[in-house]
Amino acid sequence: MSAATRRVALLQMTTGIDPAANAATIVRAVEEAAEAGAAMLFTPEMSGLLDRDRARGARHIVPEAANPVLAAAREAAGRAGIWVHLGSLAVQADGTRWANRAFVIDPAGEIAARYDKIHMFDVDLASGETWRESAAYQPGEAVVTVECPLGRLGLAICYDVRFPALFEELGRLKCDVIAIPAAFTVPTGRAHWHLMQRARAVEASAFVIAAAQVGRHEDGRETYGHSLVIDPWGEVLLDMGEGGGLGFAEIDLARIAEVRAQVPSLANRRAIPTSARP
Incomplete structure (x- = not known):
């Protein structure tokens, strides 16, 4: 493994309606990821x-x-000495609204960054499923990045994609x-997730x-799974399919500079002119 290579762990889980059970799953994953030499563990939304x-x-x-799940994850990260990206939790944001909030936790168990999901999932699917995230959650208003062992980490959640x-x-x-x-969701996952x-x-x-x-949840919903690690060229390094548990990938951070030199789209980006009005 080169000096620029980092091992990451992903937890693909079937979260249920009991926070204590979900916290226990996350704690086990933190411990197993640390034992396997991962620099950082990533968990799903909610x-x-x-x-x-x-x-x-x-x-x-x-x-x-x-929040007991956040407390358990922080304690586990501090005990294992590993970075954890807690994909998101539902937390009380004010007196009436909730936030769909991601947390980055450092190896001391401290919160290094928070990100509130910006885009609310308000849709009526052809399958008959209806979702109105904005009925209970307030959208975030800030773009968030944080320095971690993988370099500069940018945060997004699900529908933001x-x-x-x-x-x-x-x-x-x-x-x-x-x-x-x-x-x-499964219908949108099959159509658009990898793309x-x-x-x-x-x-x-x-x-x-x-x-x-992933899978069938206690509340009746079904989620798509296929946790992914993708490199800057668009190559899939890890696809966890439809099973639960931990997956691991090695990411070579030197690959970023290679791709940006070969296709310098970030350096070549220009502001798009405003279209002329008729």
């Missing part, structure tokens, strides 16, 4: 709770300072890696790490 029954789930959604402007900004900020944790994740990696000339939810 790692702490997935419950489409908002009335039932609401009693578990508390401010981050009181459909909005290139966010990734144009992360590319402008010269992110080395972009995390896109997700709980993708969009590869596109985001190519556009930003960066690694993309996308830890995902």
Whole structure:
């Protein structure tokens, strides 16, 4: 392994309606990732709770300072001495709204960065599924990056992947890696998951790490899985398919400079002129 190579671990999980059980899964993953020599563990969107029954789930959604899943992940990271990207948790943001919030935790168990999902998933799918994320969650307003063992890490969550402007900004900020944790539905996953994740990696000339939810959940939903690690050229280094558990990939950070030298799209980018009005 070269000096520029880092091992990353991805947790592909089937989060349920019991935060304590989900926290136990995350803690085991932190321990196993550290034992396997990973520099950083990535978990999916909504790692702490997935419950489409908002009335039932609401009693578990508390401010981050009181969130037991976050506390367990921080303690485990500190004990194992590993960086953890907690893909996201539902947390109380103010008196009436929640936030879909990602956390980057350092090896001392401290929170190094937070990111609130910017784009809300409000859709009616042909399958009959209807989702209105904005009915309960307030959107984030800030683009977030953080320095970690993988270089500059840019943060996004799930539905954000459909909005290139966010990734144009992360590319402008010269992110080395972009995390896109997700709980993708099966119909949209089959159609667009691999396509969009590869596109985001190519556009930003960066690694993309996308830890995902998978399978049939306690609340009745079904998620697509296929957690991915993609290199800056768009090559898939890891695809976890439809199984649960930990996956590992080796990422060579020297590959970033190679790709940016070969296709210098970030350096060649120009502002798009405003179209003339008739």
